[in-house]
Amino acid sequence: NLLNQNDLFMPPIEKIDNVKKMFPNTTMTMAHKRYATLEKRNYYGVPLHLFSAWLSPTPYNRKVFSEKENLVIYSPDKIQWVPNSSTLTKEGILANLKAKLPHYTFVEITNMKYDTYKDYASRAKFVITFGEGLDGYLIETIFSGGISFAVYNEIFFTEDFKNLPTLYSSFDEMNEKIADDIKHYDNPETFKEYQDKLDIIVNKLYSFNMLENNIKQYYLHNFDFK
Incomplete structure (x- = not known):
């Protein structure tokens, strides 16, 4: 699985194609909803899924x-x-x-x-x-x-x-x-x-429950874009 944490910093498509040749079941998980799209799935040529970040309201000391x-x-x-x-x-x-x-x-x-x-x-x-x-x-x-x-x-x-x-x-x-x-x-x-x-x-x-479900769906191969 390729972790796309920042779509600006992804390597050239040729390098990703080389990974796909070595590992035919390559997938990609995205950190941001904005570029977890069908367009990006078609560009990278691998199943694509949103993981998002582990951010949730509960661990923070909220003050008014x-x-x-x-x-x-x-x-x-x-x-x-x-x-x-x-x-x-x-x-x-x-x-x-x-x-x-x-x-x-x-x-x-x-x-x-x-x-x-x-x-x-x-x-x-x-x-x-x-x-x-x-x-x-x-x-x-x-x-x-x-x-x-x-x-x-x-x-x-x-x-x-x-x-x-x-x-x-x-x-x-x-x-x-x-x-x-x-x-x-x-x-x-x-x-x-x-x-x-x-x-x-x-x-x-963002919520922990949402992240848990995203991870579960990934391991069930229920990718956002197959």
């Missing part, structure tokens, strides 16, 4: 707005893909934010244990992910009661996330709007209203 701190956490990724031309850097975006939000603490999620990260996620009001967008930083912060910011990447995000105000069309737009957006959501009413909306979306896509 009044329990949160003026804390923004952010992913360790550097900006590696740009949907629209940009010369912005992650450091430039963060410098702009820190200047406009001096009462906030900013913490990069790096060089720490997972439990430490989960503690930060529960305490933080907001998270910024600079990577693929639909990743653990975004989802786990929502499960912890926070609000997530990212650039919308159509390779990973499903239609459920389209047009959300905290998912920007580019890093330029993020840099322009994110400080004002954080200020807008920095009160109990707007925070809860939007966080509830995010919560509904991620709970529809």
